[in-house]
Amino acid sequence: MWWKALSIVLIIYTILAGMLVPLKSGIQRAEPAFAKAGEEVKFRFYGYNTFFQKATDAPIRVWLYYDDQFALAASDFKALNDTILEASFRFPQQLPERKASTSLNALIDHPVAGASLLPAAVYLSSDSLAQTDTVLANAWTANPVKQLHVQSGFSFPYQNVIYESIRNTYFHVPMWFVLLFLFTASVWYSIQYLRNPEPENDRRAAAFAETGLLFGALGLTTGMIWAKYTWGQPWSNDIKQLMTAVALLIYLAYFILRRSFDEYEKGARLAAVYNIFSFASLIPLLYIVPRMFASLHPGATGNPAFGSQDLDNTMRAVFYPAIIGWTLLGFWIAQLRIRYQRLYDKALGLE
């Protein structure tokens, strides 16, 4: 019983924390996005969850920086409101490196909300390739990026394109963990059925496969909603989407196979055999094939796992309980399904 209560507690925690914890401050874009060396340009930075006008004991600081060594502090800036900051930069004649153009990252440091970064915010071009070290030393290294503030408190990372939909991590990703656990349980009981042909083993194998199918469908749906907002369309023929669709087809075929026989024992036995066979071919499906094709999913090309750099500690504090909560819920649903089927079989006199 305790684990059912735990699953409810963890899922309520996941929904509350996942939905209510705010995002960190971020910069959405800079306007204009282009600048020429040697000019003074006034930029507007559009923030997300920012408090540019909030009174603080220390000043806000704004940089456009090239790397750790070369950075340019704003000569003058003014907050128009909480989310728009106007800042002027006087670009030196030369670029930090001997190149015709480069992209600069924007960095706004707020004493309370912490530092927020927009990679490749401004594209800077130059007409001359001439470079003298003294000019560089003065203009680009006079105000290095230092003493950044870190936001205190509980918040999720801000990422461009993803924005608030980062919360879907606690709903979409755990579905795949639950799916794998449930299908593994299903295969385990299929093996048990072949060793010991008890109807109970077959009932369990079928119930776990059914629940796994449910979580697979949920994972696909939450993924498609997420993809609609981040990739632009619900279905992009991403290799993982395809592999998932195939995995679900396998288990749909498993249910058709179970019902294709007049004798119960024969259907259960052949379905168990197919379950083991297809599960073993599912592993290459999920681990070898995605490595051969580019994917839109995080975790980079060739890595089907969730990248460790995509999670920070705040997210871990919600993500891991979410996995446990959803897994326990999955096993709870499967258990109810088994008990229902047991009563049903008993009522029909099959046992």
Add this chain to the structure above:
Amino acid sequence: MHWKNLFPLLRKEFILEFRQRYAISGIVLYVFSMVFVVYIASIRVSPPVWNVLFWLIVLFASINAVVKSFVQESGARQLYYYQLADPVLLVLTKILYNTLLLLVLSTLAFGAYSLVAGNPVKDHLLFALVILLGSLGFSIAFTFIASIAAKANNSATLMAILSFPVILPILLTLVRLSSIALGLIQDTAYTRDIINLLAIDTILIALTFVLFPYIWKD
């Protein structure tokens, strides 16, 4: 296991095929008809389309060739084999025989297809290897699925829905390898794909050996 039974069993498969010549002729005609339909439907075939269509032809021809593996003999005769031979040996001979059959069929399909739709293959040696690996992979997966499907009444439908998801990793790897042979993608590190394919084959054949006895006993 009595390995000496391997050759008599294999010989039996050939004799059976020879006695039921209409079945194999039917499959060969099926391949030619399909090649012709593909040709009529798309007269100018670009190499990427050629590649995909070729593997579709081979896929459907293979399914139809293998599905008869376990239904062409009566239940009484199967019971007779059950008493004589080891099930593992039996399924091994079926796989070996089907591999040869599929090899012949895909070579025929390749010949007929290149006759009507042109032959864009650049690396013939690699393409031959891909056909060989394809025949082996299809044979292993389809023979096993056919043995399950043969137990049910609607075996043709079951054969398709059970085997398509299982065959997909093999098919995707084959299409990728043959695109390399066609010069569509430049990739010299294709040995990794071949190893992947052999690994999948090994998993499937090991599972077949473990699981086939459970299908066989009725």
